[in-house]
Amino acid sequence: MALTVVLVAVMMVAVSIGAVTIPLGDVWGIVLHHLGGGGATADPALDQIVWNFRTPRVVLAALVGAGLAVSGVVLQAVVANPLADPYVLGVSSGASLGAVLVITLTSGALGGLGVSSAAFAGAVVAVVLVFLLGRRGGRLAPTRLVLSGVAVGYLFLAATSYLQLRATPTELRTVMFWMLGSVAGAQWGQLPLVSVVVLTATVALALFGRRLNALLAGDESATALGVDVHRLRALLLVLASLLTGTVIAVAGGIGFVGLMIPHLVRLATGADHRRLLPQAALVGAIYLVVVDLLSRTVNRPNELPLGILTALFGAPFFLWLLRRNKSLDSL
């Protein structure tokens, strides 16, 4: 509950700050007005900035942060590996190849939607390939999956690197920016689809909280606890991959959030997934809203890609936390 309040507050502040700083009261009034809660219509220019430029961007940042954090929590449990993140099954390498193909072959003529679609398609191809390679006897085996993900990742990276070598400097810059992630292109039009995917997947995954906990006991013990481990693992991987693929398609390959936030929240609240999943979603959302705010303010008027900042601010904090915490030594 407290985290929800923090998220709303952080989102409000993020909307108010920018090239033109808008008082929080005005932001609140404009948002309420558009949500149908009355309120006075403000200056049309301010309204335009708040409602058409900044709000969709901030909302998208929150959705992307939540999606990456949830996906990271689930993948860490499902492949039983603390190094797992949303990209462990090759999603990002597939999406990158798709995006780079469109950017270099069409010189960006297709625009954002073309890149998004290609990235999503690339993510799907990579994940399907990893699922096929990660099976043994009709079942998905965690170690095999992770190693297949790494191998497919390198394969796609080879193709992506080759395309980058042949790209013009302008294309290359677009590619770099895409790979490091950004929500600068956010539009209201894309939000319904993204929010439906992120919210549905998060609620669905949270319903499996009790079974995710059982998975922590090991496959055989989880089976003895009445969990159909193989079916559960396949279902969770499909849901998490869909979530990651959607997020990466609209925001590019934002790193580190999906690795760090799950560990951070787990250290704070424990590993019970019924608590962990919703809290990770909120903390992920808060973190990415803040990072996006920094990305457009620290280097004004230029924007920084999110991937640089998530790691730049996240890594030292995360390392400090790791050093303080003893329970990780027994991993």
Added chain:
Amino acid sequence: MKLTVEQLHITLDRNPILRDVTLEARPGDIVGLVGPNGSGKSTLLRTVYRSLRPQQGVVRVDGDDVWALSARDAARRTAAVLQDSGGSPTGLCVTEIVALGRTPHHGLLGRDGADDHEAVEEALDQCGARPLADRDFTSLSGGERQRVLLARALAQRPRLLVLDELTNHLDIRARFELLDLIRSTGITTLAVLHDLDLAARLCDHLVALHRGEVVAAGPVLDVLTPDLLRDVFGVTATAGRHPDGVVRITYGAKPLALDLLPEKAVS
């Protein structure tokens, strides 16, 4: 709760692991599964807790084929403490580990109720794990861990307990305490035990497995004959009941010379 295993055959990667295995545990019985490494003990347990589907034969718990039950229904009858039980439960405290035992009692939307709370509390008390309740599982000693995992199994409110090497790596006092604990539950139990002295101490009946076949079954002293100890375990030894009622096994000074090891056990 009665357990019957009827004419079980298991082949994994074309290697026969279990051949025509039949055994029975009557309500309240503690049945020990003994045999050397690779004799098929753990595989047999897997068929009982519904992890491995036999190619032939049936495992019945209270008359029902476990594969005719759903995974959840089967887990409401049978609980297991296994060797992978450590898993990687980082971040779960002891109470949360014990509460995992309630998993089969809930569907997707089920929330913890009074039943769950009561089952967890009772299991913690029964296993003397109450003082550990808030500890992180990974901070526990080996003996404490096993007691917590047994509490998890009891929180499942099972009518059959399956135990795989529950006392491995534990000091002697912790072993005896665990055995007493299992006896005190009164739950029908099928236990794999490497240590024959412990098996003799805990169990009403033993089933000896050798190369995937049952070579002897019955009361402890009927199974642990010098012939069986020689043929199956490759040691010279005798088992006898001491005046205090405890069965003890006296081993010879040396294992049997390799060339004396029988190629195949005589049943």
